[in-house]
Every structure is written in C-alpha cells, then in structure tokens.
Amino acid sequence: MITGKGLRGRSVGEVMEIGVGVLVVAVLAATAFGLWRRRVDGRLKQPSSAVERLTAVDLRAPLGERATLVHFSSAFCQPCVAARRVLGEVAAMVPGTSHVEVDAESNLDLVRHLAVMRTPTVLVLDRDGVIVRRASGAPRKADVIAALGAAIPAEA
Amino acid sequence: MSVDPRGLRFAAALTATMLALVLVTGSGLLLLAQTAVFAVAALIGLHASPYAVLYRRAVRPRVGPPAELEDARPPRFAQAVGFAFGLIGLFGFAAGLDALAIGATAAAFVAAFLNAAFGFCLGCELYLLGRRIVSTPSHARI
Numbered sequence: 001m002i003t004g005k006g007l008r009g010r011s012v013g014e015v016m017e018i019g020v021g022v023l024v025v026a027v028l029a030a031t032a033f034g035l036w037r038r039r040v041d042g043r044l045k046q047p048s049s050a051v052e053r054l055t056a057v058d059l060r061a062p063l064g065e066r067a068t069l070v071h072f073s074s075a076f077c078q079p080c081v082a083a084r085r086v087l088g089e090v091a092a093m094v095p096g097t098s099h100v101e102v103d104a105e106s107n108l109d110l111v112r113h114l115a116v117m118r119t120p121t122v123l124v125l126d127r128d129g130v131i132v133r134r135a136s137g138a139p140r141k142a143d144v145i146a147a148l149g150a151a152i153p154a155e156a
Numbered sequence: 157m158s159v160d161p162r163g164l165r166f167a168a169a170l171t172a173t174m175l176a177l178v179l180v181t182g183s184g185l186l187l188l189a190q191t192a193v194f195a196v197a198a199l200i201g202l203h204a205s206p207y208a209v210l211y212r213r214a215v216r217p218r219v220g221p222p223a224e225l226e227d228a229r230p231p232r233f234a235q236a237v238g239f240a241f242g243l244i245g246l247f248g249f250a251a252g253l254d255a256l257a258i259g260a261t262a263a264a265f266v267a268a269f270l271n272a273a274f275g276f277c278l279g280c281e282l283y284l285l286g287r288r289i290v291s292t293p294s295h296a297r298i
Contacts, residue, residue, distance in 0.1 A: 018254075019179040022262050026179075030266045034274035074284060076230045078277070104284055108291055111284075118281050 041137035044124065044147045054129045058110060059100050063129050066096030067151040069144065070123040072116050074104045083120040083138035090144045096127075097148060126151040158225035159202055161275075166215060167197075167207035168272035171238070175265035179258065184249035187261060191242030198236035202228055205235075234271070234279035238264050 056062045059070065069087045073080040084101065091099035104111050104119050114123075117136065124133035124147040133147040174190040177183070197205035241264040248257030270276040 016180065016182045019182055019258055022258050023176055023179040023265070026262050026266050027269065030269045031273070034270055034276060037276060038274060076227055076233075076283065077280065078226055078230065105287055108288060112288060116284075118284055 042135050042139040042143070043137075044122070044133040044135040044139050044143050047131055047134050052114070052131045054123070054125060054131065056129075058129075059102060061100045062098070063125065063127065064091075064096055064098030066127050067094070067098075067148050068125040068129070069097060069099045070125060071099070071101045072104045072107075072111065072119055072121040072123075073101055074119040077119045079138040080120045083122060086139065086141045086144060087122065090141060090148070094145070094148055094152075096152075124148065124151050157201075157228040159228045159231070160211075160216070160222040161224065161226040162219065162222060163208055163211040163216070164202075164226065164231050165272055165275065166211045167202075167205060168268050170207045170210075172265055172268040172272050175261055175268060178245075178261050179265065184246065184257070187242060187245050187249065187257075191239060191246055194235050194239035194242050198232060198239050202232055202235070230277055230280045230283075233283075234267070234277060237279050238267065 054063075054068075054070070059068075069091055071080070071083055071087055073084065087099045091097045102110065104116060104121075110116075114121075120138050122135040122139055122144075123131050124144070126132050132151045135143075139147075171190065171193070174186060174193075178187045178190065193205055193207065197208070202208055241260045245257050245260035245264070248254065248260060267278045270278060
C-alpha cells in the first residue's frame, strides 16, 4: 500500500531492490506485449460482431465493382505509408477493386461507429459494402490478396 | 523532416538502458541526465540529442545510408512525453515519493524498450485514441 511518504521507511538497499524488481517485471510485461503485438499486427480477421455494411456515402467515395479496400489513416502515421503502398498495388493488380483512404481525424463519427482504435486500420468490403475482413496495422500483400479471395465470389 | 529510423532505435536503446540504470541504482542524477536529453530532443530537435550525435558519428559511418526514412514528428512527440514522465519522476525523487519516482521511470522505460526492441511507437498509437476522446461526436453538437 503506497502512503504519502512513499517508501521512505526502508533502507536504500531495499528501495533499489524494489527498483530491480520493477525493472524485471517491466521487461517481462513489455516483451510479452511486444511479441503479442507483432503476431496480431496487420492480421486480416473476420469481424467478430454482427454484419456491418458501409456505403459510398459513408466513405465519400464509390464502392469498387467487386471489392473495396478501405484504409483508415492519419497524418504522422508511419505504418500507414506501408499500408497505402500495399493496398494501392493490390487494387491495381485486381480488376474491379477500388482503394479508398479515409482520414481518421476528419471522420471521427465513422471511426467511433466502427471502433477504429488505431491507424492504419484496413477493411476489406465485398461488392455490397459488407465488411468481410479487418486488420489493425499494415497487412501483408499476400494476406490482402487472400482476403479479396474471400470478398469476391468465384463466379464474379 | 525525415530521419534515419535506425538512429531512432539506437537512441531508444540508449534511453531504455539509462532508465533501467535509474531503476537499478536509484540515482536521481541519472534520471536528471536522461530528462535533459528528452528536453533537448523535444524542444530543439531530434538531431540535437546526444544520442543522435553519437549515432551520426559512431554508428552511421559503419552502416551506410538508410533504406528508408521516417517522419520526425511522432518520435519528437514521444520525446516530449518522455520529458513529461522524466519531470514527474524527478519530482518523485525530490519529494521523497519513491513510488512516484519508480513508477514514472518504469513507464518511460517501457515505452523506450518497446520502441528499441519492437519498433513500437506508443505515442503514435495513443494519438488517435486521444483525438477520439477529446473531440465531441457530431450528433452531440447542437
């Protein structure tokens, strides 16, 4: 229990031992978080909650004929540079796919509605605007292509 | 302004080391030194930080030019956050509030460690969350 005087009652040696203990816990906790983050970052997942649909009005841009790649970005966002490049390349490669970039700061209502917590956040929409995949962090090119495979039905 | 991201990781590693030493030795003087480094980087610019100078002189010539560059503004913001935590820690040391001193130092350490080891930028991540909290939803405006 931390009192107003802190740890004054203890010897210098004890306070330093506490410091070492805190350091060890900090390193372990930070490492665990860092490793977890590295695993989930950019991973395209199926949305866990109910079906969510976006329209051209929401995005202020038309939907792609077969699929839409939506990128929530912000200024000063370094991973957004990579995301922008990957999505642009994939959209150019796959016909009927459009790439829409949404500035998170000027679309905070949409950000709140979709529970966008960080940038980049990438959404893969099918031709009706239904969100079929979602990633927090910059996704890998191969994963985006695979996600489009899920978004675009085989005969389309 | 764009900077060499390896220089940022190098500076983060030195920062994490300094803050770890503060925790291990309990030295307020070391925290003062690190806080001064944060201040220089935040207020004058990243290039002025002693860690950046060391990187340019000792490391950069050995590793050659960077493959890519990074925007300097988020890391500079992160230095300002570090500076704030450093000041809180120094206040803890000065006032005999050891828990505050340790807590603030540990928090700054975690941010520097995450940056050095994983390239993770805590300040950048918190930026959008902060904007969401600070601004009012448009349906709430009259």
